[in-house]
Amino acid sequence: MNYAHLHLLLNHVPVIGSIVGLGLFLISFFGRNEDLRRASYIIFAAIALLTIPAFLSGFGAEQMIKGPGVSDALISRHEGSALLSLWFMEVTGALALIGIWQSQTAARPPRWNVSAVLLFSLLTVVLIGRTGNTGGDIRHPEVRSGQEAVAAEPTITEGTIGAFIHTFEPAPDKFSELVTASKWWWTFMMAAHFLGLILIVGTVGLLDIRIMGFLKQLPIAPLHRLLPWGLAGLGVNIVTGLLAFAGRPENYIFSAALWLKILSLLLLGVNAAAFYLTDIFGQVEKLQAGEDAPFAAKLVAASGLFLWFAVITMGRYIQPLTDTLLGTN
């Protein structure tokens, strides 16, 4: 397993996943199928999470293949495309999570949310499709059109849609420069990252320790209402984390701690699925003051808390472990 391998493995997920999610979402409009809509929302959220390691592994893959015989211009175009489509994917996932949250109290997500998810998921499928195409162009001359297919350092030609999208794609080097230009901006991003983690530990942590059996004077349903603040913190942290990575990928890509942190985040996604998609949440939600949660719930809560502290720990160790994984690993 190396970066190129990892990237090839993971990059199928955003492409196919976003299409499947959109497909189910569109079908859900026929007969107002709320179950299907909820399923599509869950898929959007899961795909948004998995897009993160797909994106990160791209930098490692780039380090591995760039050189003579591989077009820097094609790599750069793909990277710029990924930098654009990533945000749309993450926003789609965030909107889906918001919709899932709101449909808990109201049986279905509100109108504005459905419209927003429709818009963003459509844009995401198009943009991610372009990212996939431009990525394939790097190593597959047989799929490139006309002049590009032949030249070793091809001049990039775009179709109509490609040219239109290209005007919005950031130039990767300029994007990195923008993020790292001001040390005050960088510090602000890191401060926001810390405030985000504080919100997560406070809100999710309190819910978890109650489920584990401490502070039994608290009923559980109201604690759950703190969660949007925790999710807002998570949102801030995903944005600042991805920006930091795009600004200085070489700082992060070779650190074993970064990958352990991402792995912990993915496991937290699994943890959330275990909590919300089984009947554990239903059992726990109505618990009143003094009542004990079932053992399965305690296990999920404990593992969740452990994983959040693993995320913090690995985050802190990114810097000292900066060169622990080298380019062709």
Add this chain to the structure above:
Amino acid sequence: MAVPEIFNTIEQSGISRWLRESQSIFGFYFILLFHTIGMSLVVGANAVVDLRILGVASDIPLQPLKRLFAIMWTGLGINVATGVLLLTAYPTKALTNPDFYVKLSFIGLAVFTMYRMNVRVFGDASLSEAAMVTKGKVMAMWSLVFWTGAVGSGRLLSETARYFFYGHPAGG
């Protein structure tokens, strides 16, 4: 004003050098990690109480949240201990940096507010929830402001440092 010689003395000591130079995973970054964890405990728990008093998730009964103060004091204790160790490792870097004193001031104000809230809002068992909220509102707001200031100024420390060690000014 010259940098006090005592900072150099501290930095030459065995413990200070071990903290800075050790390759062990239990070295500097381990202490920094626990400083981060302590921060998440004290500010996280305090933020939850503050948000509740300010009206977020208002079905959460307020009185039981008194138990969260134990977590806050624990987090603070961890951070005082780790903070002293971090200071032992880099006394010049911290104590010649005005931002460090800003951070300590914010922390002092935040902890003072935390203490007052513990005593005046949660310390009186006869208060109704509505009375607790009324009494605690202004404190809760300031608490959030002070902790945000503490976290922000803490984060700025590496950018505002004037010296790394005694005799080694920080570059541009």
